[in-house]
Amino acid sequence: MPNAPRGLPLSAGRPQIGIGGCQISDRARELVLQVLDSNRLSAGPMMDRFERMIAAAHDRRYGLMCNSGTSALQIALQALKEIGGWADGDEVLVPAITFVATANVVLYNGLRPVFVDVDPDFYEIDPAQIERHVTPRTRAIIPVHVGGLPCDMGPIMEIARRRRLRVIEDSAEAMFVRYKGKPVGSFGDVACFSTYIAHLISTGVGGLCVTDDPEIEVLLKSIMNHGRDSLYTRIDDDEGKSGDSLLEVARSRFSFVRLGHSFRATEMEAALGIAELERREETTRRRQEVVARMTRGLESWKSFIQLPRSRPEAEDLRMFFPLRILDSRIVRDDLIRHLEDRSIETRYLLPLINQPVYRSLFGDLEPRYPVAAMLNRTAFYVGSHPAMSDEDVDYVADCFADFFRAL
């Protein structure tokens, strides 16, 4: 198998096939220009609309936009901690395979992440492993819908109900898809989305919380706005008011009732989000075509790599194309080098417990999480997004084939 030195792509001149792709539509330009023409950059009508659209798409009453998926998770947890009166050091269950932010926000809230091993087929929190980690101090579970595949929410919600645990869905990588007819984001007390680059809806940076609970919604708004009194969190909260009620708003503009953050997004991100949502049928169709073509292209290699698996009870809309090496002759980094040298971007599949920062905090956890440990050695992903052409997909599949043939 030919090995080019790093930095010298074998496919010189070929643009990289990234994990995500950016396609700014005419409608996105139009809406962003509308924002610029309106002289209103801070949260306003575009954001209201985007929040309502995301909430409706996930069968929820309230949607709230902030500046990242991490911020959305941070404020969701902080709100539940305040409402529940949780103590510092109380425990939150998180999967042992996820993007690092899921566990970081637990620590940033003064809570303790307790890891739960994942399923080797779907790479998501394994409901059968949850209960043995529940202690009298467990307060919540954060299931993560990895790469656009809903978690097995039936048993997760049943355990949460029986053990009286709150649920925050980390839906940063999943939107719109249904598990047993209900959309992701509609199961937990709160669900959090990311609209960062390469996510299903991308606004550059951005995040959203959705919930049905008015008490949670009020807290989320306050916490993302410096802990302000919830009477005044957006600049037009004084609109149409006069006399005493206007004075009340004026007083609360600088009334801070809890420790909060500055996690606000702008109208421009919301405008991009609306444009993406408006064309989501088209992008969803293309995403499904890309995934189907990639699956067909790699089908003959399925004794070497495990292709993405679907849950019978759920739809999926892949944010990326996860793979796990099955053949012990293949060293993951050899395959990754082969792909990267050919301009195909890769990522390890959401390693967490083996990361230096988590090893220094919790020691060597891998022996207690054998599936996560195995995935940390063998799993990775490539892109499968609407900006990929058929030719891109075939090229990726051919590059895999070249590698396997040379084994």
Ligand SMILES: Cc1ncc(COP(=O)(O)O)c(C=O)c1O
């Ligand atoms: C599972 C998961 N949670 C949280 C996040 C954090 O989102 P953001 O990058 O918008 O902060 C990500 C981002 O990639 C993610 O994949």
